[in-house]
Amino acid sequence: MLLPVLNRSSFRVPVYRWYWAGNVLVHITYLLQAVALGWHMLEVTGSPLQVGLVASAYGLPLLIATPLSGPLADRLKRQWLVQAALWIAVLASASLALVAAGGATTAPQILITSFVLGATFAFYAPARMALLPNLVPQGMVFNATTLSYSGTRLMGFFGPVLAGALLDLADIATTLTVQTALFGIGAFIYFKATHFLPPPKRKRRAKDSILSGYSDVIAFLRKDRALFSLTLLALVFVPIGMPYQKLMPIFVDQVLSEGPALLGLLVGSASLGSALSGFAVALVGDVYPKGKAILIFSTFFGAFMVIFSFTSQPLIAWVIIFIIGVFSGMFLTLINALLLTQLPDDLRGRMMSLWGMVWGLIPFTTLVAGSVAEYHGISIVLAAAGCCVTLTCVAMLATRSPLLDL
Numbered sequence: 001m002l003l004p005v006l007n008r009s010s011f012r013v014p015v016y017r018w019y020w021a022g023n024v025l026v027h028i029t030y031l032l033q034a035v036a037l038g039w040h041m042l043e044v045t046g047s048p049l050q051v052g053l054v055a056s057a058y059g060l061p062l063l064i065a066t067p068l069s070g071p072l073a074d075r076l077k078r079q080w081l082v083q084a085a086l087w088i089a090v091l092a093s094a095s096l097a098l099v100a101a102g103g104a105t106t107a108p109q110i111l112i113t114s115f116v117l118g119a120t121f122a123f124y125a126p127a128r129m130a131l132l133p134n135l136v137p138q139g140m141v142f143n144a145t146t147l148s149y150s151g152t153r154l155m156g157f158f159g160p161v162l163a164g165a166l167l168d169l170a171d172i173a174t175t176l177t178v179q180t181a182l183f184g185i186g187a188f189i190y191f192k193a194t195h196f197l198p199p200p201k202r203k204r205r206a207k208d209s210i211l212s213g214y215s216d217v218i219a220f221l222r223k224d225r226a227l228f229s230l231t232l233l234a235l236v237f238v239p240i241g242m243p244y245q246k247l248m249p250i251f252v253d254q255v256l257s258e259g260p261a262l263l264g265l266l267v268g269s270a271s272l273g274s275a276l277s278g279f280a281v282a283l284v285g286d287v288y289p290k291g292k293a294i295l296i297f298s299t300f301f302g303a304f305m306v307i308f309s310f311t312s313q314p315l316i317a318w319v320i321i322f323i324i325g326v327f328s329g330m331f332l333t334l335i336n337a338l339l340l341t342q343l344p345d346d347l348r349g350r351m352m353s354l355w356g357m358v359w360g361l362i363p364f365t366t367l368v369a370g371s372v373a374e375y376h377g378i379s380i381v382l383a384a385a386g387c388c389v390t391l392t393c394v395a396m397l398a399t400r401s402p403l404l405d406l
Contacts (some may be wrong), residue, residue: 018193031159052370055246062360070353080324097176126352150278157272193339273325301327305386
Protein backbone atom coordinates (compact mmCIF):
# COMPACT_ATOMS: atom_id res chain seq x y z
CA MET A 1 0.00 0.00 0.00
CA LEU A 2 2.81 2.42 0.86
CA LEU A 3 4.76 2.29 -2.42
CA PRO A 4 2.14 4.02 -4.60
CA VAL A 5 1.79 6.71 -1.94
CA LEU A 6 5.52 7.30 -1.86
CA ASN A 7 5.86 7.42 -5.64
CA ARG A 8 3.23 10.07 -6.30
CA SER A 9 3.11 12.10 -3.16
CA SER A 10 4.62 14.96 -1.23
CA PHE A 11 7.44 12.62 -0.16
CA ARG A 12 9.07 13.68 -3.41
CA VAL A 13 9.75 17.07 -1.77
CA PRO A 14 13.02 16.69 0.24
CA VAL A 15 12.18 19.25 2.92
CA TYR A 16 8.84 17.57 3.52
CA ARG A 17 10.61 14.27 4.21
CA TRP A 18 12.59 15.97 6.99
CA TYR A 19 9.40 17.53 8.35
CA TRP A 20 7.63 14.16 8.28
CA ALA A 21 10.51 12.49 10.12
CA GLY A 22 10.51 15.13 12.86
CA ASN A 23 6.75 14.93 13.11
CA VAL A 24 6.62 11.18 13.67
CA LEU A 25 9.55 11.17 16.09
CA VAL A 26 8.07 13.87 18.32
CA HIS A 27 4.67 12.21 18.34
CA ILE A 28 6.08 8.82 19.25
CA THR A 29 7.61 10.61 22.24
CA TYR A 30 4.42 12.34 23.33
CA LEU A 31 2.59 9.01 23.15
CA LEU A 32 5.37 7.30 25.07
CA GLN A 33 5.07 9.80 27.91
CA ALA A 34 1.28 9.43 28.04
CA VAL A 35 1.61 5.71 28.72
CA ALA A 36 4.62 6.04 31.01
CA LEU A 37 3.21 8.77 33.25
CA GLY A 38 -0.23 7.15 33.47
CA TRP A 39 1.22 3.80 34.48
CA HIS A 40 3.70 5.38 36.89
CA MET A 41 0.89 7.26 38.61
CA LEU A 42 -1.01 3.98 38.98
CA GLU A 43 2.12 2.45 40.53
CA VAL A 44 2.60 5.35 42.94
CA THR A 45 -1.03 5.82 44.05
CA GLY A 46 -3.09 2.81 42.86
CA SER A 47 -5.95 5.20 42.09
CA PRO A 48 -7.90 5.35 38.79
CA LEU A 49 -8.87 8.91 39.68
CA GLN A 50 -5.21 9.89 39.90
CA VAL A 51 -4.62 8.36 36.46
CA GLY A 52 -7.41 10.58 35.20
CA LEU A 53 -5.69 13.56 36.83
CA VAL A 54 -2.49 12.83 34.86
CA ALA A 55 -4.45 13.09 31.62
CA SER A 56 -6.23 16.17 32.92
CA ALA A 57 -2.96 17.87 33.85
CA TYR A 58 -1.63 17.16 30.34
CA GLY A 59 -4.72 18.40 28.54
CA LEU A 60 -5.51 21.45 30.68
CA PRO A 61 -2.87 23.64 28.95
CA LEU A 62 -4.64 22.98 25.66
CA LEU A 63 -7.43 25.18 27.01
CA ILE A 64 -5.20 27.64 28.84
CA ALA A 65 -2.33 28.09 26.39
CA THR A 66 -3.75 27.45 22.91
CA PRO A 67 -5.74 30.71 22.82
CA LEU A 68 -2.31 32.37 22.92
CA SER A 69 -0.31 29.87 20.87
CA GLY A 70 -2.48 30.16 17.75
CA PRO A 71 -2.19 33.94 17.35
CA LEU A 72 1.54 33.68 18.05
CA ALA A 73 1.81 31.06 15.30
CA ASP A 74 0.18 33.57 12.91
CA ARG A 75 2.53 36.40 13.99
CA LEU A 76 5.97 34.91 14.69
CA LYS A 77 8.18 32.43 12.92
CA ARG A 78 6.36 29.18 13.57
CA GLN A 79 9.58 27.19 13.63
CA TRP A 80 10.74 29.25 16.64
CA LEU A 81 7.68 28.17 18.60
CA VAL A 82 8.30 24.54 17.67
CA GLN A 83 11.91 24.71 18.87
CA ALA A 84 11.07 26.46 22.15
CA ALA A 85 8.34 23.95 22.97
CA LEU A 86 10.49 20.89 22.30
CA TRP A 87 13.48 22.09 24.33
CA ILE A 88 11.23 22.85 27.31
CA ALA A 89 9.89 19.28 26.93
CA VAL A 90 13.48 18.04 27.10
CA LEU A 91 14.03 19.88 30.39
CA ALA A 92 10.76 18.63 31.93
CA SER A 93 11.43 15.01 30.97
CA ALA A 94 15.03 15.13 32.17
CA SER A 95 13.99 16.62 35.52
CA LEU A 96 11.46 13.87 36.26
CA ALA A 97 13.94 11.22 35.10
CA LEU A 98 16.44 12.43 37.70
CA VAL A 99 13.82 12.36 40.45
CA ALA A 100 12.62 8.90 39.40
CA ALA A 101 16.20 7.60 39.37
CA GLY A 102 16.36 8.47 43.07
CA GLY A 103 13.20 6.44 43.71
CA ALA A 104 11.32 9.32 45.34
CA THR A 105 8.69 10.27 42.76
CA THR A 106 5.50 11.76 44.17
CA ALA A 107 2.08 12.24 42.60
CA PRO A 108 2.42 16.07 42.44
CA GLN A 109 5.72 15.74 40.57
CA ILE A 110 4.09 13.48 37.97
CA LEU A 111 1.19 15.92 37.61
CA ILE A 112 3.51 18.92 37.21
CA THR A 113 5.54 17.13 34.53
CA SER A 114 2.37 16.13 32.71
CA PHE A 115 1.14 19.74 32.84
CA VAL A 116 4.42 21.14 31.48
CA LEU A 117 4.51 18.59 28.65
CA GLY A 118 0.90 19.44 27.83
CA ALA A 119 1.85 23.11 27.68
CA THR A 120 4.70 22.38 25.29
CA PHE A 121 2.33 20.45 23.05
CA ALA A 122 -0.15 23.36 23.16
CA PHE A 123 2.46 25.62 21.56
CA TYR A 124 4.11 22.97 19.39
CA ALA A 125 1.03 21.58 17.66
CA PRO A 126 -0.59 24.70 16.10
CA ALA A 127 2.78 26.01 14.89
CA ARG A 128 3.83 22.63 13.51
CA MET A 129 0.57 22.07 11.63
CA ALA A 130 0.45 25.62 10.27
CA LEU A 131 3.96 25.16 8.86
CA LEU A 132 3.05 22.21 6.68
CA PRO A 133 1.21 23.94 3.78
CA ASN A 134 4.24 26.19 3.26
CA LEU A 135 6.56 23.23 2.60
CA VAL A 136 4.86 21.68 -0.46
CA PRO A 137 3.09 22.92 -3.61
CA GLN A 138 -0.59 23.76 -3.13
CA GLY A 139 -1.74 20.71 -5.05
CA MET A 140 0.09 18.44 -2.59
CA VAL A 141 -1.30 19.92 0.64
CA PHE A 142 -4.12 17.37 1.07
CA ASN A 143 -1.73 14.49 0.43
CA ALA A 144 0.95 15.99 2.68
CA THR A 145 -1.54 16.49 5.50
CA THR A 146 -2.92 12.96 5.37
CA LEU A 147 0.58 11.46 5.20
CA SER A 148 1.72 13.63 8.08
CA TYR A 149 -1.14 12.57 10.32
CA SER A 150 -0.83 8.93 9.27
CA GLY A 151 2.87 8.96 10.02
CA THR A 152 2.29 10.24 13.54
CA ARG A 153 -0.24 7.50 14.15
CA LEU A 154 2.03 4.84 12.66
CA MET A 155 4.84 5.83 14.99
CA GLY A 156 2.22 6.05 17.71
CA PHE A 157 2.14 2.26 17.59
CA PHE A 158 5.82 2.11 18.51
CA GLY A 159 5.58 4.80 21.20
CA PRO A 160 3.22 2.96 23.57
CA VAL A 161 4.82 -0.41 22.76
CA LEU A 162 8.24 1.08 23.50
CA ALA A 163 6.92 2.55 26.75
CA GLY A 164 5.45 -0.78 27.82
CA ALA A 165 8.64 -2.65 26.97
CA LEU A 166 10.86 -0.15 28.78
CA LEU A 167 8.64 -0.20 31.86
CA ASP A 168 8.65 -4.00 31.86
CA LEU A 169 12.36 -4.53 31.17
CA ALA A 170 13.84 -1.50 32.91
CA ASP A 171 12.09 1.21 34.97
CA ILE A 172 10.42 4.61 34.76
CA ALA A 173 13.75 6.47 35.01
CA THR A 174 15.11 4.69 31.93
CA THR A 175 11.85 5.31 30.08
CA LEU A 176 11.99 9.03 30.84
CA THR A 177 15.65 9.21 29.80
CA VAL A 178 14.78 7.73 26.41
CA GLN A 179 11.89 10.20 26.18
CA THR A 180 14.27 13.10 26.84
CA ALA A 181 16.63 12.00 24.08
CA LEU A 182 13.83 11.58 21.54
CA PHE A 183 12.48 15.08 22.20
CA GLY A 184 15.96 16.50 21.60
CA ILE A 185 16.51 14.59 18.36
CA GLY A 186 13.08 15.70 17.12
CA ALA A 187 13.98 19.33 17.75
CA PHE A 188 17.15 19.01 15.62
CA ILE A 189 15.22 17.39 12.75
CA TYR A 190 12.56 20.11 12.76
CA PHE A 191 15.29 22.74 12.62
CA LYS A 192 16.71 21.04 9.54
CA ALA A 193 13.27 21.01 7.87
CA THR A 194 11.91 24.47 8.66
CA HIS A 195 14.65 26.93 9.66
CA PHE A 196 14.53 28.74 6.30
CA LEU A 197 10.81 29.58 6.33
CA PRO A 198 9.82 33.26 6.74
CA PRO A 199 7.24 34.41 9.31
CA PRO A 200 3.61 34.13 8.16
CA LYS A 201 2.00 37.02 6.31
CA ARG A 202 -0.89 38.59 8.17
CA LYS A 203 -3.35 41.42 7.79
CA ARG A 204 -2.59 44.32 10.07
CA ARG A 205 -5.34 46.29 11.75
CA ALA A 206 -5.60 49.18 14.10
CA LYS A 207 -5.64 47.98 17.71
CA ASP A 208 -4.89 44.44 16.61
CA SER A 209 -4.39 42.56 19.91
CA ILE A 210 -2.91 39.09 20.27
CA LEU A 211 -6.32 37.47 20.84
CA SER A 212 -8.63 39.61 18.72
CA GLY A 213 -8.03 37.61 15.53
CA TYR A 214 -10.18 34.69 16.66
CA SER A 215 -13.23 36.59 15.44
CA ASP A 216 -11.93 36.09 11.90
CA VAL A 217 -11.88 32.31 12.35
CA ILE A 218 -15.35 32.27 13.90
CA ALA A 219 -16.69 34.40 11.03
CA PHE A 220 -15.14 32.02 8.50
CA LEU A 221 -16.72 28.99 10.17
CA ARG A 222 -20.13 30.67 10.38
CA LYS A 223 -20.09 31.19 6.63
CA ASP A 224 -18.99 27.63 5.92
CA ARG A 225 -21.84 25.56 7.39
CA ALA A 226 -20.20 22.26 6.48
CA LEU A 227 -17.01 23.06 8.40
CA PHE A 228 -19.11 24.40 11.26
CA SER A 229 -20.99 21.09 11.44
CA LEU A 230 -17.69 19.23 11.36
CA THR A 231 -16.54 21.30 14.33
CA LEU A 232 -19.72 20.40 16.23
CA LEU A 233 -19.12 16.70 15.60
CA ALA A 234 -15.53 17.11 16.79
CA LEU A 235 -16.88 18.51 20.08
CA VAL A 236 -18.48 15.11 20.68
CA PHE A 237 -15.98 12.76 19.06
CA VAL A 238 -12.83 14.12 20.71
CA PRO A 239 -13.77 15.03 24.32
CA ILE A 240 -16.14 12.07 24.76
CA GLY A 241 -14.75 9.41 22.42
CA MET A 242 -10.98 9.83 22.63
CA PRO A 243 -10.38 9.71 26.42
CA TYR A 244 -10.47 5.92 26.14
CA GLN A 245 -6.72 6.08 25.42
CA LYS A 246 -6.01 7.94 28.66
CA LEU A 247 -8.17 5.49 30.64
CA MET A 248 -6.58 2.38 29.16
CA PRO A 249 -4.31 1.73 32.19
CA ILE A 250 -7.46 1.27 34.28
CA PHE A 251 -9.06 -1.11 31.74
CA VAL A 252 -5.90 -3.21 31.41
CA ASP A 253 -5.42 -3.44 35.17
CA GLN A 254 -9.01 -3.95 36.34
CA VAL A 255 -10.76 -5.72 33.46
CA LEU A 256 -7.99 -7.61 31.63
CA SER A 257 -5.79 -8.12 34.74
CA GLU A 258 -2.61 -7.52 32.73
CA GLY A 259 0.43 -5.25 32.97
CA PRO A 260 2.24 -2.45 31.10
CA ALA A 261 3.35 -4.65 28.18
CA LEU A 262 -0.27 -5.29 27.14
CA LEU A 263 -1.13 -1.66 27.87
CA GLY A 264 1.49 -0.49 25.41
CA LEU A 265 0.38 -3.06 22.84
CA LEU A 266 -3.27 -2.02 23.04
CA VAL A 267 -2.63 1.72 22.84
CA GLY A 268 -0.08 1.16 20.11
CA SER A 269 -2.43 -1.07 18.12
CA ALA A 270 -5.08 1.65 18.14
CA SER A 271 -2.48 4.03 16.73
CA LEU A 272 -1.42 1.47 14.13
CA GLY A 273 -5.00 1.06 12.94
CA SER A 274 -5.35 4.82 12.81
CA ALA A 275 -2.16 5.13 10.77
CA LEU A 276 -3.13 2.47 8.22
CA SER A 277 -6.52 4.09 7.67
CA GLY A 278 -4.80 7.43 7.18
CA PHE A 279 -2.46 5.99 4.56
CA ALA A 280 -5.55 4.57 2.84
CA VAL A 281 -7.06 8.07 2.76
CA ALA A 282 -3.84 9.40 1.20
CA LEU A 283 -3.79 6.58 -1.36
CA VAL A 284 -7.41 7.08 -2.46
CA GLY A 285 -6.97 10.85 -2.72
CA ASP A 286 -9.46 13.71 -2.73
CA VAL A 287 -12.14 11.96 -4.83
CA TYR A 288 -15.05 10.98 -2.54
CA PRO A 289 -17.70 12.65 -0.30
CA LYS A 290 -15.65 13.20 2.83
CA GLY A 291 -18.50 14.37 5.05
CA LYS A 292 -20.47 11.18 4.54
CA ALA A 293 -17.36 9.08 5.13
CA ILE A 294 -16.67 10.94 8.38
CA LEU A 295 -20.17 10.27 9.73
CA ILE A 296 -20.20 6.60 8.75
CA PHE A 297 -16.78 5.80 10.17
CA SER A 298 -17.50 7.77 13.36
CA THR A 299 -20.68 5.74 13.83
CA PHE A 300 -18.70 2.50 13.65
CA PHE A 301 -16.09 3.94 16.01
CA GLY A 302 -18.73 4.42 18.71
CA ALA A 303 -20.30 1.01 18.10
CA PHE A 304 -17.00 -0.85 18.46
CA MET A 305 -16.21 1.16 21.56
CA VAL A 306 -19.32 -0.32 23.16
CA ILE A 307 -18.26 -3.83 22.13
CA PHE A 308 -14.76 -3.25 23.48
CA SER A 309 -16.07 -2.08 26.86
CA PHE A 310 -17.54 -5.54 27.58
CA THR A 311 -14.49 -7.50 26.41
CA SER A 312 -12.52 -9.41 29.03
CA GLN A 313 -10.17 -11.47 26.82
CA PRO A 314 -6.83 -9.78 25.94
CA LEU A 315 -6.67 -11.21 22.40
CA ILE A 316 -10.21 -10.09 21.54
CA ALA A 317 -9.54 -6.69 23.11
CA TRP A 318 -6.43 -6.33 20.95
CA VAL A 319 -8.38 -7.03 17.74
CA ILE A 320 -11.24 -4.69 18.63
CA ILE A 321 -9.03 -1.79 19.67
CA PHE A 322 -7.19 -2.06 16.36
CA ILE A 323 -10.55 -1.67 14.59
CA ILE A 324 -11.42 1.28 16.83
CA GLY A 325 -8.13 2.84 15.77
CA VAL A 326 -8.99 2.39 12.09
CA PHE A 327 -12.29 4.25 12.44
CA SER A 328 -10.86 7.02 14.63
CA GLY A 329 -8.05 7.44 12.12
CA MET A 330 -10.51 8.05 9.30
CA PHE A 331 -12.18 10.85 11.26
CA LEU A 332 -9.01 12.48 12.56
CA THR A 333 -7.12 12.27 9.25
CA LEU A 334 -9.97 13.84 7.31
CA ILE A 335 -10.68 16.62 9.79
CA ASN A 336 -6.99 17.59 9.92
CA ALA A 337 -6.79 17.65 6.13
CA LEU A 338 -10.01 19.62 5.74
CA LEU A 339 -9.08 22.25 8.30
CA LEU A 340 -5.68 22.85 6.70
CA THR A 341 -6.89 22.87 3.08
CA GLN A 342 -10.09 24.87 3.54
CA LEU A 343 -8.62 27.85 5.44
CA PRO A 344 -6.28 30.62 4.20
CA ASP A 345 -2.72 30.66 5.53
CA ASP A 346 -3.23 33.69 7.77
CA LEU A 347 -5.95 31.85 9.73
CA ARG A 348 -4.31 28.43 10.03
CA GLY A 349 -2.48 29.01 13.28
CA ARG A 350 -5.62 30.24 15.05
CA MET A 351 -7.75 27.46 13.57
CA MET A 352 -5.26 24.88 14.79
CA SER A 353 -5.46 26.53 18.22
CA LEU A 354 -9.24 26.16 18.25
CA TRP A 355 -8.76 22.53 17.22
CA GLY A 356 -6.30 22.18 20.09
CA MET A 357 -8.85 23.65 22.50
CA VAL A 358 -11.29 20.92 21.48
CA TRP A 359 -8.65 18.41 22.58
CA GLY A 360 -8.22 20.55 25.69
CA LEU A 361 -11.70 19.51 26.81
CA ILE A 362 -10.36 15.99 27.35
CA PRO A 363 -8.94 16.78 30.82
CA PHE A 364 -12.41 17.50 32.13
CA THR A 365 -14.11 14.56 30.48
CA THR A 366 -11.27 12.25 31.51
CA LEU A 367 -11.52 13.47 35.09
CA VAL A 368 -15.27 12.83 35.10
CA ALA A 369 -14.73 9.43 33.48
CA GLY A 370 -12.07 8.52 36.04
CA SER A 371 -14.41 9.52 38.87
CA VAL A 372 -17.25 7.40 37.47
CA ALA A 373 -14.87 4.48 36.89
CA GLU A 374 -13.77 4.71 40.52
CA TYR A 375 -17.28 3.76 41.69
CA HIS A 376 -19.04 2.09 38.74
CA GLY A 377 -16.26 0.51 36.70
CA ILE A 378 -14.40 1.45 33.55
CA SER A 379 -16.63 -0.68 31.28
CA ILE A 380 -19.66 1.53 31.94
CA VAL A 381 -17.63 4.63 31.11
CA LEU A 382 -16.36 3.30 27.77
CA ALA A 383 -19.79 2.01 26.74
CA ALA A 384 -21.43 5.36 27.49
CA ALA A 385 -18.79 7.21 25.47
CA GLY A 386 -19.32 4.94 22.46
CA CYS A 387 -23.08 5.39 22.62
CA CYS A 388 -22.76 9.19 22.66
CA VAL A 389 -20.60 9.24 19.52
CA THR A 390 -22.79 6.79 17.60
CA LEU A 391 -26.07 8.49 18.47
CA THR A 392 -24.69 11.89 17.46
CA CYS A 393 -23.61 10.58 14.06
CA VAL A 394 -26.93 8.80 13.47
CA ALA A 395 -28.78 12.02 14.29
CA MET A 396 -26.63 14.02 11.85
CA LEU A 397 -27.17 11.47 9.11
CA ALA A 398 -30.93 11.40 9.74
CA THR A 399 -31.26 15.21 9.64
CA ARG A 400 -28.95 15.52 6.63
CA SER A 401 -26.34 17.68 8.32
CA PRO A 402 -24.47 20.25 6.16
CA LEU A 403 -21.42 18.09 6.90
CA LEU A 404 -22.69 15.79 4.13
CA ASP A 405 -21.89 18.56 1.61
CA LEU A 406 -18.14 18.15 2.11
